[in-house]
Amino acid sequence: MTLLRLIDLEVRYGAIRALQDVNVDVSEGEIVALLGANGAGKTTTLRTISGLARPVKGSVQFAGREIHRLPPHEVVGLGIGHAPEGRRIFPQMSVLENLEMGAYRRRGDLHQDTERVYSLFPVLKQRRRQDGGTLSGGEQQMLAIGRALMSAPRLLLLDEPSMGLAPLVVETIFSIISEIRKTGTTILLVEQNAAQALALADRAYVLENGRVVMADKARTLLNNERVRAAYLGEGAA
Amino acid sequence: MCVSCFTQNFWNLLVLGLADGFLYALIAIGYTLVYGVLQLINFAHSEVFMSGGFAGYFILNAVIGTSSPGGVVSVGLVVLGIAGGAMAGGGVAFLLERVAYRPLRRRHAPRLAFLISAIGASFFLYNMAGKEFGRDAVEIPAPFTSGPVFSVFGAPVTTYYLVIAISAITMLIFLDRVVAGSKLGKGIRAVAQDAETASLMGVNIDRVISQTFVLGGLLGGAAGFLFGLNTGVVYTMGFTPALKAFTAAVLGGIGNIRGAMLGGLLLGVVENFGAGLFGTQWRDVVSFGILVLVLLVRPTGLLGERLGRSA
């Protein structure tokens, strides 16, 4: 079943056209990667899904419902969790408070949810009383993902979770992303780190200058000459 | 300068200063909360304060008339006056946000537009009050007979000072708990730290901003009533106390709630000490001298600028 569908999206920042004719489908249970160079429009795509950016054309459909006119605080309530680019931890809230913020629209006991995040990221439990701003980059990324999970999302949007992190930390985070998928959460993963993203994803889209230029199974793209040349750091095609 | 006037009066000045300081603290919270979420100085907050004074006046006038209440009735009347002042303050603050600020936010207006809108709203409100309620100060009928209750080192602490201290401490603790622990408080802190990310978490930013104004307005309005009990109520009453409370907020670190409380108390005490030392006419010179000094030496105030902390 298709969970998320972007149809003919066009998004502008003033005169700059950040996205054009973008069509993306994400099915329930999939990990879909969105690849592309800096400035390709990846972040804008996620921001449009979450309601932070408004399309001038096209639509965003989630679970069969049009959502691109909803404000962000309502989108998260429908089941879309977003770990934004740059992590955006609340620096002067404790780790636990950051997690609670992720569940802002939910009522009732959150104990099980926090325990689940702690079991995915044990280091967050140790640091739960510490201010978010005092965490290392990797820990902040874990917190950003954990916080997004606290909304109990059906779809998790991850914007460059590997950005600026040491290879070992990136490894950890990618293995946890695949853990999260096993629990039934659908994932749309934005990455510049194409090799690792393609190893993890079922399918991927490649964005260039705001347009989708390739869309295929991850395995197929891994072997694609052009992808290898442009995104996997292998010599000219 | 008269050092002996100061030393002889030390405890008196301290009691006076704390009473003033509690009022400044209550008003300063309103500046600091709004600054936290909007990075905006709500210069119409003086009129929030004034509206609380008038609400208390009208309510107590209607209830007390010419009687002279005492005992439990007095307590009830004080609570009524505070509640009325708080509600008026909260209401005016709510309307201010809706009418003077939100439309500008929608249009992504430049900072200067907010400042002008604030000043415009302030002029409108106090002139409106002057026209409707008269230009002369009126007295709030006394809900209790004030007299010395006890004394500290010879300085009498009157019923009025006790009422201010008890009600201010209650409200400040309440506010502190709300910001630290409640859902609204977390929303306010999240918006202050990163509004966009707060919205991704499900925080309705507009609603939180509105509630932040109301929260500050409740305290500011209550302070207007408490202030008016002593000095009477007039349409221009907000100007000086609010400007000083703004000073207090900057002193403590604008955006920092405990800073506003500390700054308020400190300013109240210091300006009364200044008045004792140099003469009453120097009072305001001292408070605004402090503002300039703080800005020069420590622009982020004593506790630093941030609404982030859990209080």
Ligand SMILES: Nc1ncnc2c1ncn2[C@@H]1O[C@H](COP(=O)(O)OP(=O)(O)O)[C@@H](O)[C@H]1O
């Ligand atoms: N707030 C903004 N204002 C103006 N232009 C923007 C803004 N955000 C992004 N852009 C532009 O939109 C394009 C897509 O950016 P973005 O979605 O951030 O790309 P990516 O995440 O793939 O690096 C770029 O050309 C970028 O410069």
Ligand SMILES: [Mg+2]
């Ligand atoms: Mg990006």
